[in-house]
Amino acid sequence: MTPVLRLDNLSRSFGGVFAVRDVSLAVPSGETRGLIGPNGAGKSTLFNLVAGLLRPDAGRVALEGDEVTRLPAHRRAAQGVAIVFQGARVFPGLTAVENVMVGAHTSARHGFLGAAIRSRRCRREEREIREAALAALERVGLAEWADVPAESLPLGQQRRAQLARALCARPRLLLLDEPAAGLRGAERAALAGVIDGLRGEGLTMMLVEHDVGFVSRLADRVTVLDLGAVIAEGTPDEVRRDPAVVAAYLGAPADPAAGSAAPGSAAPGSAAGGPAAPGAAAGGRAAQAAGAAAADGAGADSAREGDRDAGSA
Ligand SMILES: Nc1ncnc2c1ncn2[C@@H]1O[C@H](COP(=O)(O)OP(=O)(O)OP(=O)(O)O)[C@@H](O)[C@H]1O
Numbered sequence: 001m002t003p004v005l006r007l008d009n010l011s012r013s014f015g016g017v018f019a020v021r022d023v024s025l026a027v028p029s030g031e032t033r034g035l036i037g038p039n040g041a042g043k044s045t046l047f048n049l050v051a052g053l054l055r056p057d058a059g060r061v062a063l064e065g066d067e068v069t070r071l072p073a074h075r076r077a078a079q080g081v082a083i084v085f086q087g088a089r090v091f092p093g094l095t096a097v098e099n100v101m102v103g104a105h106t107s108a109r110h111g112f113l114g115a116a117i118r119s120r121r122c123r124r125e126e127r128e129i130r131e132a133a134l135a136a137l138e139r140v141g142l143a144e145w146a147d148v149p150a151e152s153l154p155l156g157q158q159r160r161a162q163l164a165r166a167l168c169a170r171p172r173l174l175l176l177d178e179p180a181a182g183l184r185g186a187e188r189a190a191l192a193g194v195i196d197g198l199r200g201e202g203l204t205m206m207l208v209e210h211d212v213g214f215v216s217r218l219a220d221r222v223t224v225l226d227l228g229a230v231i232a233e234g235t236p237d238e239v240r241r242d243p244a245v246v247a248a249y250l251g252a253p254a255d256p257a258a259g260s261a262a263p264g265s266a267a268p269g270s271a272a273g274g275p276a277a278p279g280a281a282a283g284g285r286a287a288q289a290a291g292a293a294a295a296d297g298a299g300a301d302s303a304r305e306g307d308r309d310a311g312s313a
Pocket residue numbers: 014015018019020037038039040041042043044045046210292304307
């Protein structure tokens with residue numbers, strides 16, 4: 001069967017240095033694919049290439065068999081790609097349901113004139129959009145907060161409202177960039193529960209995360225990047241035991257006997273679920289990973305918006 005997402009030999013460099021190098025992968029329908037790797041591995045760059053926020057130097061992106069390599073993000077959105085951005089915030093001044101309705105408006109049929117004169121068709125469509133938004137809030141467990149100002153919700157619920165907004169566009173592929181960043185304890189567990197529910201519904205997703213424990217709990221398969229290239233792919237258990245993955249995270253040749261050093265050994269959903277195992281080699285990748293876990297949700301949240309050549313098809 002044609003995969004929902006297929007990448008062929010995708011490369012992108014900045015200033016002559018590869019951020020993503022010759023990456024090929026295929027995500028079949030209904031799969032949740034985790035994308036992990038140490039700091040600077042190329043996860044965000046690959047995410048942006050898939051979303052259409054960056055253009056590749058080489059290679060090909062296909063959605064359900066249709067090549068979209070040169071299509072900008074908004075055209076990919078129209079083809080069914082929805083994105084929850086890293087550190088995304090809700091629109092202030094709008095209720096939770098109004099925030100979610102913004103997602104459904106991308107597929108609204110009425111135009112400016114219809115909206116201005118509030119035609120009957122337009123009013124009906126508006127009602128349908130509100131119903132779809134309420135249904136999306138229900139899916140993420142926020143139905144009872146629908147009419148609350150979105151910015152007054154705790155961060156975890158704001159994140160779920162973002163997810164509802166993406167779902168409202170009825171995506172064929174949902175891209176999640178570090179959805180759990182900055183969330184702790186119960187909020188993180190609640191978000192994991194929602195994503196797990198979507199996975200159960202058969203939604204195709206790509207999940208980029210620093211927290212290997214979080215990804216391991218939720219992904220069917222995991223692709224591991226290091227220095228821009230794929231170094232492993234398999235089930236969460238397979239990649240956690242892969243010597244190349246252990247070496248990439250710990251910055252040292254793997255000792256296959258040292259099972260406890262496998263990345264992601266922290267409890268899924270825990271705040272400390274970062275990639276590096278406690279007591280891992282000092283410095284190098286282990287220090288980077290620990291730093292990432294610590295920064296998770298703070299300054300690290302700010303997406304490199306300025307770096308993206310969005311819409312420059
Ligand atoms: N706009 C840019 N300009 C220059 N270099 C960039 C740019 N974006 C990414 N890079 C470089 O590309 C490499 C991959 O970066 P990327 O952000 O994709 O990795 P990452 O795995 O997402 O890292 P992190 O986990 O730290 O977010 C890094 O060496 C980074 O410095």
